[in-house]
Every structure is written in C-alpha cells, then in structure tokens.
Amino acid sequence: MEFFTLQDYYTHTKGIVYLIMGGILVAATLYWQFLMGGNRKDD
Amino acid sequence: MSTVEHASAQRKSLFTPFNIVAAIILAAGLVVTVMRFTGGLGAVTNLDQNNPWGIWIGFDLLCGVALAAGGYTTSSACYIFGLKKYHAGVRPAILTAFLGYALVVFALGYDVGRPWRLPYPIFVQQGTTSLLFEVGLCVMIYLTVLFIEFTPAAFEWLGFKKIRNIVVKMTLALTIFGVVLSTLHQSSLGALYTIVPSKLHPLWYSPYLPLFFFVSSICAGLSMVIFEGTLSHKPMHHLMDKEYLDNHDGLILGFGKGCSLILFGYFAIKVIGLAYDNNWHYLATGYGAWFLVEILGFVALPSFLYAIGARDRNIPLIKWAAGLTVFGIIVNRFNISMVAFNWQLPSQLRYFPSWGEITISLFVVTIGVLAFRFISTRMPIFYEHPDYKGEH
Numbered sequence: 001m002e003f004f005t006l007q008d009y010y011t012h013t014k015g016i017v018y019l020i021m022g023g024i025l026v027a028a029t030l031y032w033q034f035l036m037g038g039n040r041k042d043d
Numbered sequence: 044m045s046t047v048e049h050a051s052a053q054r055k056s057l058f059t060p061f062n063i064v065a066a067i068i069l070a071a072g073l074v075v076t077v078m079r080f081t082g083g084l085g086a087v088t089n090l091d092q093n094n095p096w097g098i099w100i101g102f103d104l105l106c107g108v109a110l111a112a113g114g115y116t117t118s119s120a121c122y123i124f125g126l127k128k129y130h131a132g133v134r135p136a137i138l139t140a141f142l143g144y145a146l147v148v149f150a151l152g153y154d155v156g157r158p159w160r161l162p163y164p165i166f167v168q169q170g171t172t173s174l175l176f177e178v179g180l181c182v183m184i185y186l187t188v189l190f191i192e193f194t195p196a197a198f199e200w201l202g203f204k205k206i207r208n209i210v211v212k213m214t215l216a217l218t219i220f221g222v223v224l225s226t227l228h229q230s231s232l233g234a235l236y237t238i239v240p241s242k243l244h245p246l247w248y249s250p251y252l253p254l255f256f257f258v259s260s261i262c263a264g265l266s267m268v269i270f271e272g273t274l275s276h277k278p279m280h281h282l283m284d285k286e287y288l289d290n291h292d293g294l295i296l297g298f299g300k301g302c303s304l305i306l307f308g309y310f311a312i313k314v315i316g317l318a319y320d321n322n323w324h325y326l327a328t329g330y331g332a333w334f335l336v337e338i339l340g341f342v343a344l345p346s347f348l349y350a351i352g353a354r355d356r357n358i359p360l361i362k363w364a365a366g367l368t369v370f371g372i373i374v375n376r377f378n379i380s381m382v383a384f385n386w387q388l389p390s391q392l393r394y395f396p397s398w399g400e401i402t403i404s405l406f407v408v409t410i411g412v413l414a415f416r417f418i419s420t421r422m423p424i425f426y427e428h429p430d431y432k433g434e435h
Contacts, residue, residue: 009321016318024311031307035300035350 065409072406075399079153087399093385094394096154101380102404103150105232106373107143108182109256112264113271114140114189115218115225120301122218131287132294134196134424135275136268141189142411144182150407174231174238181228188221199428200421207431230257236379244383246325246334249316252379258309263372265302266345269295269365279419284426292358299361302368303349310342330383337378341371 003009079087090097117136120126152158165183170176191210198207233256240248249255272291276283283291317323325331345367352361381394396404419425 013319013321016321017315020315020318024315028307028311031350032304035303035353037354 065413068402068405068409071402072409075402075406076153078399079403080156084154084156087397087403089394089397089400091394093388093392094381096380097394098381098396098400098404099150099154101377102373103407104147104154105376105380107147107150108229108232109260109263109372109376110267110369111140111143111147112225112229112260113268114143114192114264115221116261116264117268118192118214118218119222120297122215123222126297128290129294129297131290132268132272135271135419136264137189137192138196138415138418138424139267139271141186141193142414144186144189146407146411148182148186149410150403153403174234178228178231178235181224181231185221185224185228188217188224192217192221196418196422196424199423199431204430225260226257229260230254232256239384242385242387243379244325244330244386245320245322246317246330247379247383249320251312251316251319254312255309255316258305258312259372259375262302262305262309262368265298265305266365266368266372269298269302269362270369273362273365275415275419275425278416279425282420282425286427287425295358295361296353296356299349299364300353302365303346303353306342306346306349306368310338310346313338313342330386333378333382337371337374341367341374345371 001012003012075087084090088097088099113136117129117133121129121133148161152161155161164170164176164179191213195207195210198204198210230253233252233254236243236248236252237250272295276291317326326335345364348360348364348367351357352364385393
C-alpha cells in the first residue's frame with residue numbers, strides 16, 4: 001500500500017492496530033475461558 | 044556408617060561428573076580472567092568498534108537480569124497478592140535472584156574493566172541523563188534489597204534470632220521496593236536499544252521495547268522458578284521439607300496458569316508492535332522467518348502448552364513449557380543484542396563470540412550453580428528452620 005502523507009500512513013497503521021486490539025479483546029476472553037476450564041480441583 | 048566410612052564417602056563424592064566438569068570450567072575461566080585483565084578486551088573477545096557489546100552483555104547481563112526476575116514475581120505473588128500457598132517457593136526464588144544479580148555485576152566487571160571503579164557512576168560522577176545510569180542505580184539498590192531479603196535464611200542458620208526477626212518485619216516494604224526497582228530497570232534495559240533504530244532490525248526495534256522487556260521478564264521469572272525447581276528437585280530432594288513438597292505442584296500449576304496468560308499478553312503486544320510500525324512486509328524475509336520462529340515457537344507455543352498443562356493438571360508438560368519459555372527469553376535477548384543488531388553490516392563485520400567470551404559466560408553460570416548448591420545445602424532454603432516453623 002502506498003502512502004502519500006503522514007496522515008495516510010497513520011490512518012492505515014492505527015486502523016490496523018485498532019482492529020487487532022478488538023480481536024485481542026475477544027481472543028483474551030476466549031483464552032481465559034479455555035485456561036480456567038478443564039480439571040479443576042482446588043484452585 | 045562409621046566416621047571413617049563417612050569421611051571416605053565424602054571424599055569419593057567430591058569426584059562426581061558434575062564436580063569434575065565444574066572444576067574444568069572454573070580452571071579455564073580463571074585462565075581467561077587473567078588474560079582479560081592483563082591483555083585487555085582484545086586478548087579474549089571478538090568485540091570491535093561495530094560490535095562493542097557482545098555475549099557478556101547479551102547473555103550475562105540481559106538474560107541474567109531477565110531470568111533473575113523470579114525473585115520479585117514470587118515474592119509479590121506471596122506477600123503483595125497474599126497467595127501464601129506459594130510461600131515455600133519464595134526463598135529459592137530470592138536466592139536465585141540474588142545470585143543472578145550478583146553475577147550480573149560480577150560479569151559486568153569483565154566487560155567494563157577496572158572493576159574497582161564500579162561505584163564511580165553512582166557516587167562520584169552521575170550521568171543522570173543516561174539510561175545506563177538508571178539501570179546501574181536500580182541494579183545496585185535492587186541487589187542490596189535482594190541481599191537483605193535473603194539474610195533471614197543466613198541469620199536462621201547462624202542463630203541470630205533478634206536481627207532475623209527485625210529483617211522479617213521489613214519483608215513487605217522490601218517486596219514493594221523490589222517490584223518498583225524491577226519495573227524500572229527491566230524496562231530500561233529494553234529502552235537502551237531504542238537509541239539504535241538504524242542498527243536494530245525493524246522487526247525487533249520498537250518504541251515499545253521497554254514494555255516488551257518488562258512483560259517478558261515476568262514470563263522469564265515465573266518460568267525460571269518452575270525450571271529451577273525442576274532442576275533442583277532431584278539433587279536437593281533430601282533437603283526439602285513437607286511444606287515445600289506439598290505445595291510444589293500447586294506452585295507449578297499456579298505459576299503455569301499465570302505465565303500462560305502473560306505470554307498471551309506478550310504475544311499480543313508483539314503483534315501490535317508489528318502493526319504499529321507497519322513491518323508486515325519484513326515477515327517474508329529470512330529475518331522474518333526467524334522472528335516468526337521466536338514469537339510462534341517461543342511465545343505462542345509455550346503459552347498454549349502452559350494452558351493445556353494447567354487445564355489437565357499435567358505437571359511434566361508445564362515443566363517443558365517453562366524450559367521452552369526460558370530458552371525463548373534467551374533467544375529474544377540474543378536476537379536484540381546480537382542476531383538482529385547491525386543486521387545491515389556485511390557478514391565479515393558481524394559479531395560472533397570468541398571462545399574466551401563463551402568460557403567466561405560458562406564460568407559465571409558455573410559459579411552461580413555452585414554458590415546456589417553451597418548455600419541451599421547449608422541454610423534453610425528448601426525447608427523451614429525448626430525454630431521458626433509457621434512464622435509467615
């Protein structure tokens with residue numbers, strides 16, 4: 001992807017970062033549920 | 044066993060394979076030490092103007108500090124977060140951290156030279172605008188804090204009850220101080236590399252390097268406690284009391300679960316760092332392949348293995364994940380300080396450690412292992428002293 005101004009560049013990279021962060025929020029919740037599942041005895 | 048037989052068994056036990064290998068490494072290390080301090084850096088290292096920092100910084104210092112993070116992670120879990128079930132793991136972790144930091148300073152003497160001038164940057168001429176000054180100051184204070192945190196074991200061994208009780212009362216303050224200092228210097232070690240954006244490969248360079256170093260140090264600390272516990276479990280088993288052995292599996296499960304989550308977070312911020320600098324296209328290069336090996340093989344994979352191990356209460360799997368994480372942290376610090384450093388230089392100008400440098404690194408690690416063995420076989424590290432049972 002070509003960037004002509006600094007604003008183009010930041011709009012692109014920040015946009016991707018926000019999308020990834022949204023994905024991480026969902027993934028972290030699912031990962032937490034996965035981690036806390038399984039054979040629980042005393043912890 | 045009679046006294047004569049006992050003495051004979053002790054004499055025999057000195058010539059174990061471990062002791063023989065350790066003696067050879069110590070002898071070689073002493074020879075290289077003399078060469079280093081009489082002939083200078085050029086006599087024993089491959090360092091040059093392009094590569095002024097080599098394995099003595101990349102391994103002895105960066106890995107040493109990260110892997111000694113078990114001290115502040117374990118003591119904060121026990122004393123700040125109130126997870127008293129991990130109490131039996133605190134003393135081995137504090138001892139590992141104390142020896143780790145002491146050896147970092149010891150190894151730094153080889154790299155910097157003139158070790159008698161080590162106090163100068165702190166007491167004579169402070170370079171307050173330098174990150175190295177901040178790292179030096181933090182390491183000096185934290186080493187002192189770790190020494191004080193370690194002293195109750197020594198005082199119990201020596202029978203100094205009063206002073207032992209005074210130091211024990213300071214535990215919470217020392218733990219908080221230790222966490223603050225560790226947060227500062229673990230991140231500052233990463234911040235050191237933010238000064239070289241043109242020398243460090245873009246996949247490893249990031250304005251978030253301080254954050255990466257700090258978060259990865261927590262994973263390193265938790266994993267190192269599990270790893271070190273695994274290594275010492277067999278040879279030190281006779282020294283471990285019931286409380287230590289009863290809580291050992293619980294500590295491994297708890298730390299494994301915590302480390303899985305933190306590794307997940309570390310993986311996430313590494314991907315954010317990649318996106319923030321728009322470095323995706325580098326992933327298709329050779330360096331990109333190696334970067335993917337690092338973050339998939341040594342971050343994502345151990346995180347997943349820890350999670351499976353914690354879910355299934357599979358202790359051996361968690362121990363393997365800890366070993367993989369420890370190795371991964373070493374790979375990461377090597378990548379930043381050596382592999383991805385000066386990546387644009389032609390191969391003949393790149394750095395590879397000399398035998399002298401490798402010998403000194405092995406020498407330092409061997410001293411650490413021997414000191415750990417010497418102290419833990421004499422002082423109450425893996426067991427509670429009978430006079431102070433239940434006092435925590």
